[in-house]
Amino acid sequence: MLLLQGVAYTHPNKDLLFSDIQLTVNRQDKIALIGNNGAGKSTLLRIMAGELAPGSGLIKADITPYYVPQLFGQFNGYTVAQALRVADKIQALKEILEGHVTDANMTLLDDDWGIEERCQEAFVHWQLEGVALTQPVSALSGGQKTKVFLAGILIHRPEMVLLDEPSNHLDAASREILYNYIQFTTNTLVVVSHDRTLLNLLTTVYELSKRGVTVYGGNYDFYAEQKLIASDALNQDLKSKEKALRKAKETEREAAERQQKLDARGKKKQEKAGLPTISMNTFRNNAEKSTARMKGVHAEKVDTIWQELNQLRKELPDMDKMKMGFDNSSLHKGKILVTAKEINFGYNDALLWQQPLSFQITSGDRIAIKGRNGAGKTTLIRMILGELQPGAGTLERAAVRSIYIDQDYSLINNQLSVYEQAQQYNSGALQEHEIKTRLNRFLFTKEYWDKPCSALSGGEKMRLMLCVLTIGNQAPDMIIFDEPTNNLDIQNIEILTAAVNEYEGTLLVISHDAYFLKEIGVEEEICLI
Template sequence: MIIIQNATYIHPNKDILFQEINLTIADQEKIALIGNNGSGKSTLLKVIAGQLQLNNGTVSCDSIPYYIPQLLDEYKDLTIAAALGIEEKLRAFKEILLGNMTEHNLDLLNDDWSIEDRCQNALSEWKLTDISLDYKIGELSGGQKTKVFLAGITIQEPQIILMDEPSNHLDHESRELLYQFIKDCRKTLLVVSHDRTLLNLIPEIAEMTKQGIVKYGGNYEFFAEQKEQAMNALDHDVKSKEKELRKAREKEKEALERQNKLNARGKKKQEKAGIPKILMGGLKNKAEGSSGKLKTVHEEKISGIRMSLQDLRTNLPEIDQMKFGFEESSLHIGKILVEAKDVNLKINGRNLWHQNLNFKIKSGDRIALKGTNGSGKTSLINLIIGNRQPTSGEISRANFNYVYVDQDYSLIKTEMKVYDMAQSFNHSGLQEHEIKIRLNRFLFSKDTWDKSCLVLSGGERMRLLLCCLNIQSQAPDMIILDEPTNNIDIQNIQILTAAIQSYHGCLIVVSHDQYFMNEINIQETIQLG
């Protein structure tokens, strides 16, 4: 069981990340924790794991949690055994087998005589039979690193498991293993993820916002339906309040016009009646006082409505939809951009692909490049865009322009500032204020314009790139996306999805996120062995 009470975490710079957070997770309960980047999900997992301390509140667990972090660079100099916390135990086990049955070795082993077999079985379960426990973590691929820590669950046999974005960097086969593990898991499980296929396997969603954590009694699709209903109701309330505000302003205008007419009519009567000037002045002041009181009453009412409307609007999501918004490609739909006949590449004297590749890529196509890690997807992309030539076969390319978006969004220059990066795509001579309007539209407010691109998160880099393409105006003939949903949250995935849906050129995508692929209407597949 995990019990979090009144938890508050404040960054060293005194910024409050979250406060007064409460959450209870029962034994063998499975919960997915979602929320926008920066809401504190990963930090909360580190607090539960004992790696960070709260500024206020408490976290209690009835057993030691097993934690799989999102970022594994801190372990790069450790062996697999050391990273999994079993190095000393394994050493003691081997010493005992050699006859060194000392009290120290027996204490370290703690009667765990199956440790070596359990390690081998765990690595085998996650298809890691070609690596040994004395490998350095830094020698492994991103997917292998994650699978090592997933294998650690079988080795450590914990009752509480914490996972932070476990499907990142996993290929299709490995994701299927992870999904099966989550289905079969009978432990207490808390997962932070933006993988919506994974989220649909977990029976309860908890959303973390600035207001706290709210549990939803269902999987991600249930949560999305509930949120949509809530947003529709909120949108209705906002529109009703906006209508109320317009009516209040109209009534104020009508009442003031009516009062001014009455004042003018009264003044004429007084002048005809020959009332002395001193009395006229008093009557004028009285009329002005009546108008002032009337105006004050209406202003107070309007102010109250406006404040209510502002409160409602603060609960609306920051984004509705952001689209590329550029002119269409000049190429007609169906024009052949790339044609490959019996193409292959030699790597270290051997063909990269078991079978030669034959394909056509046309303007308007939506194509998935599929294959396991190491199957040559990046090499094929380089062939398509002309950065490499085949060692056998023929490839022909039409004259087309493209944008290649890799996993790190490296089109965003880390040495530049946000505004300068946006300006570098301004090929159509937009004015400065127009650039700033578009930055605001993509959630880059004034206080971020001088921010270094180096410190932007994955989601922020993605949004800035979309903004830059929007500023560029002319659509590329081809967009290539390499694992675009890795390291960005659900909100930013939705932004990216909406943008891609509005694009009508050729789209080539490498992704293991099947939910995302379905949403962007992928129609064809190039499968690599």
Template sequence: MIVLQQLSYAHPDKHALFTNINFTVNTSERLALVGNNGSGKSTLLHIIAGNLQASGGHITIASQPYLVPQTFGQYNHLTVAAALGISEKLHALQQILDGHTDAVYFDQLQDDWTIAERAEAALAAWGLSVSDLQQPMEALSGGQKTKVFLAGIAIHKPALILMDEPTNHLDAQSREHLYRFIETCKATLLIVSHDRKLLNLMPAICELTTGNIQYYGGNYEHYLQQKQLEQDALQQDIHSHEKALRKAREKERESVERQQKRDARGKAKQEKAGVAKIMMNTLRNNAENSTAKTKDAHAEKVQSIGKELQQLRDHLPAIDKMKFDFTDASLHKGKILCSATAVNVAYSGKFLWPEALSFQISSGERIALKGGNGSGKTTLIQLILGLKQPDTGALSRAAFNHVYIDQEYALLENGLTVYEQAQAFNTGALQEHEIKTRLNRFLFTRGDWDKTCGMLSGGERMRLLLCCLNIGRQAPEMIVLDEPTNNLDISNVEILSQAIQEYRGTLVLVSHDEAFAKSIGTDREIILESGSS
């Protein structure tokens, strides 16, 4: 179905994303593609879909692929029908039904007389209306945009389906619908995802790196087990090299000391024996050369082992290289931060929630806000943070500082460099070298300090924001996470999860990622239902 041979791709600035990839996807096979942020997963899907040209190599595809893309507004200028690639057919069908018999309409329709019925049924299956076909994509929410492209599968009935983070933005009900489809799908599937529940439905996992795609038979849990075995072997190899390096350094020191003692004894004997001065100089030079050779030989061995050790350490997971140092929030556990009685918000004269909300948030709680797309989760966050006032009911708030972290990590300023952004959080008057040390701890090395934040991937933005929070004198009293894992790969989700586990303040989470919510220990839920608006 798909055969990639020596496939390479480089950015316009000549930076190689991946090189000499060899990969095969067989007919009716279902594969998940994982890899670190920036490894090129989405790019590879777009090359297979025909939207990008590879820099080198060959690609063979047995049938026309259908791509369910990540949506970031790139389709906003199109109508739903145009985004689905069916506007021309629908127009031609309507013209024929209206009595126009021009041959051009029949050519455009291509005997696809059921296109309208299929479109209506496909959209309805994902909770969308056929009336949505002519509205612009920009009028839709993120979840609705994803549903449009998922509906396109039933419309086009492709034999090869590519999906790029399909569960991003989907509410819980729509995710379950997608999971059922994946379990029963007979087409060839290649899916990029960090959704662990979805990945556990896949019979095989493939990991993309710079120069390879490694195949792992079995679902994500099996993949993790295999990766753990690899990491255990790597750690054992690292310990072995560390031990060898210590021995080599000790042997180097002992050899140099022995040589120096021999030289000293030889000199003393020569002086006692009355050896001529010119001969003494010759013997001294010979001794120094011998010592230098001994030292160089050991230094070369030490350097070789050290280089091998560093190469091994470079393969360690990022989470093992980091150190988190969140300070405790200042509010006492249990203090009431926000209290609401029968609150509601009106849009266009209609209330957002069918029943007014009453709730209380105390310091130290970990709360998950749940609800379908359009249920008002963002509005509720605005109420909690004092950014919006309710139209009915009573709302009281204590004074507290907070950090709002969304899926784009927009708290970072795209025009600032990595170092400048870190300095902007430096409320504790840290010295320059201390800031750079912390940046290094979060994997931002010297070559990254002058990059602008706008150049960073989702995972890099997340790591930089965590670093900035560590640089700040005190952790915020409340952290609000709004779909924070949507643009993160699995390893970066784990990094974020560990950081949040160490945070001791109040947490409010909006996420459809059940595994992430469980990992950070949310202890209660506020469930929202959509109103008539």
């Protein structure tokens, strides 16, 4: 159905993104395409869709895939019908029904008399009530744009569908519709996603890396198990190699000490024997050559093991290289931080929630704030932070140190360098070398220190945010995350998960990612209706 042989792609600035990609997609395959940020997943998907030409290699396809992109900015000047590529067909149908039965209109319609009904049915299925085909794409929310293109699957009825981060911006109800489609469709699917619930519905994982594409014959959980086995084996190899290095260095030292003693003993014997100076010099030269030869052998062995060890360390996943080191909140567990009684909020004299909210947040809680898009989750957060007062009911707050982290990590100042950003959070008067040590722990090596924060990816900004929290003198009592996994790849989600699980303070999370919420131990919910 779709075959890629030796495909390579180079950025316009001549940087090679990937090369020698060998990939086969057969009918009714359901494939997850995963890889770290920057690996080229979206680029490879666009090449498969025929929207981008590879630098080299061969592509064979016997059908045209339907492609749902991750970003929709290029469609902002279009109507919904134009973006879905049905505008001409619908206009032709309208003109035919008005009596303009021309060859041009009949050719455009191509006997597709049910096009309008399919559009309506698809919009109802994807809960796009109120969205019209004539509406500009720019007027839609992020979730609506995604659902419009997902509705295109029902409209065009393709055999093969390529999806790039399809669950981004979708609320829980829309995600369920997407999950049902993926689970029960007979379409051939290739999906780029960091949504692990979605990935577990796909039957094969293709991992894209600098080494090419590696195939794992199972869903995401199977892939994760295989990676864990490989990681455990790698860590065992590391321990074994570190032990071998210590032994080699010890052997080198013992051999040097033994040789020194032998040389000293030999010299004393020669002096007692009263040998001529020329003979003494010959013996000394021979001894020095022997010592140098022995040192060379041991040094070469140590160097070989050292190089092998460094190579193994390079293969470690980034998360295994990182050191978190969070300070704990000073609040004792169970201290009441927020008490809300029958609260609500009004916009234009209309109350936001059908049911007023009553809840209590205590120190150490892990709570998910749930609700459909537009349900007022961010409004509730602003009330909890004291930035808004409820329009009805009472909300009492204890004096706590809170930090709000949105999905764009806007607490990071794009005008600053990485080092300057870290320095801004240096309330404990750490020395320069201590700050740089902390940055190194979060994989910000020397070449990053002067880099502007504006040049960082979403995952890098997340790591920098975690880093500066450890630089502060004490961790905040409460951290509030707003859709923290939206712009992250799987590797960075795992880094975030590890960091959050090390944090012992209070956690509030707005997220539609059920897998992430489970991984970080969220057991309570505040539901907005």
